[in-house]
Amino acid sequence: MRIGIKSHPVIKDIKILNFFQFSDIRGSFSRKYCENKLSKLNFKIKQINYSKNNKKGTLRGLHFSINPSKEKKIVMCLSGEIFDVVVDLRKKSKTFKKFITIRLTENNSLGLYIPNGFAHGFQTLKNNTNLLYFHSDFYKHSLDRGVNPLDRELNIKWPLKINFISDKDKDLPNINSKYF
Numbered sequence: 001m002r003i004g005i006k007s008h009p010v011i012k013d014i015k016i017l018n019f020f021q022f023s024d025i026r027g028s029f030s031r032k033y034c035e036n037k038l039s040k041l042n043f044k045i046k047q048i049n050y051s052k053n054n055k056k057g058t059l060r061g062l063h064f065s066i067n068p069s070k071e072k073k074i075v076m077c078l079s080g081e082i083f084d085v086v087v088d089l090r091k092k093s094k095t096f097k098k099f100i101t102i103r104l105t106e107n108n109s110l111g112l113y114i115p116n117g118f119a120h121g122f123q124t125l126k127n128n129t130n131l132l133y134f135h136s137d138f139y140k141h142s143l144d145r146g147v148n149p150l151d152r153e154l155n156i157k158w159p160l161k162i163n164f165i166s167d168k169d170k171d172l173p174n175i176n177s178k179y180f
Contacts, residue, residue, distance in 0.1 A: 003017060004017065005038075006018070010095070011086070014114060015041065015112070018110055018111075033074075041072070043074065043134075048133065058164040058165070059122075059162045059164065060123075061120055061122060061169065063144065063146045069116070070137060072115050072136040075111055076132050080105070080128055084103070084122045086112065089118060097154070101156075104131075123159065146169065148170070
């Protein structure tokens with residue numbers, strides 16, 4: 001089993017991971033992590049999180065960790081489907097405030113590598129959508145931040161009506177606030 005790594009065409013630091021699957025009459029098998037392959041990304045797992053989402057239209061994010069955290073993430077969809085969004089928050093970057101979107105599904109075997117300096121969020125496109133996150137740093141509540149996923153400046157076109165969003169995420173600051 002192999003894992004393919006390719007730079008996103010718009011924001012090169014975001015990597016699209018292809019977790020190639022072997023399928024036969026019994027089902028399928030794919031490798032989700034390989035230290036040898038992912039060492040190119042300087043990624044060591046410190047925490048693994050699971051996100052269970054019952055209803056389509058659920059919106060989570062856009063979340064990130066501030067310094068001194070150097071958290072990187074690998075995100076993959078185990079079941080269902082998501083519309084995934086990653087926003088560049090690196091002020092000195094040519095792509096500052098730009099974002100990319102990608103659909104991650106249980107069938108397309110894709111994942112995302114998200115380096116430090118980016119906000120991440122998603123909307124579920126199917127009921128019973130479940131995600132797995134690999135993190136390169138431990139979660140610290142005091143370093144947890146976010147950008148409002150409904151920010152008109154970003155103008156993200158979420159594909160479905162937003163049925164579920166936390167008050168915390170609705171109240172996050174906009175990208176042009178003094179916070180950024």
